[in-house]
Amino acid sequence: MATEQSTTTGQAARIVVIDDHRTFAELLAAALNREGDLDCVGMAHGVQAGVELCFELSPDLVILDYRLPDGDGLQAAEQILARAPDTRIVMLTGDPNVHAIQRAASVGICGFLPKDGALDILLDVVRGVRTGEFVVAPALLSRLDLLGRKTVGPGPSLTGRELEVLRLMAAGQDVSTNARALGISTHTCRGYVKSILAKLDAHTQLEAVVAATKLGLLGSP
Known part of the structure; x- marks a missing residue:
């Protein structure tokens, strides 16, 4: 089930969080909403619900977990980008592997980070990819x-x-x-x-x- 958050006014980036760990998703949404230039407009906990929510809300950016209960985040990313190619997507994973990063690159994801990374780094990445940057965490590049x-x-x-x-x-x-x-x-x-x-x-x-x-x-x- 997807839940929509209240939005703020101004030029804040509209963000959807897709993660099956509800506590993590709620904490991340709260952290985003504390930032003046970021606004979590919705949360979902699976591929289908996440894709439908993105189609409904047309967010600027999606923060997406790699492993979801009804598929993987890359499947969701492919569907989102097929319909809204300008959407920025940052993927999080607790179990990085070379194949996932390769697929992320081919799909068009612009950020790939470990799920247990620092919040400040995630916020910096979110702001960076809004302006066209792409980021892969150094630890993941080392593994590659x-x-x-x-x-x-x-x-x-x-x-x-x-x-x-x-x-x-x-x-x-x-x-x-x-x-x-x-x-x-x-x-x-x-x-x-x-x-x-x-x-x-x-x-x-x-x-x-x-x-x-x-x-x-x-x-x-």
Whole structure:
């Protein structure tokens, strides 16, 4: 069953929380509503209920658990993004694995975090992905790296500058921040990102980071 929360006025991001742990969902909703720029407008506890609630409320952002009683969160994400592709989705998991992160990248999820992470980090990520950033927790990237190196041979050839941009992408920074860090224009940085995506046969920056990690291009965790 889904329950709708009261909304606030202004430009606060409208957020739906989908998690089968009701206490966790309620605590997270309360934490979001304490922030002036964030507003939890509804909660659901399964794939079907969550998708229906998102179709009803059209939230700006969804915080979604990976494991749900009637399926996994990626199934919900696929349905939500098929109908509302501009929706930002941050996925939480208590049991990270390489396959889930790979699927998340291909689906178009823009944040993937451990469920037991700090609330402050989650709030920062939620604000970041609103502006187009993507984030994968470093601990999850490290796990990807350790698993990926065992199975993948030599990858595509990236220039030194492309590798620098790729590492900054993996840190979860946006293009403007990366451009300033490298002392180049935003336009030039976007060009490097486009080249990286083409070489790694990726459609999104998150998908590129996943592919690069599997190929061992990001070095040691």
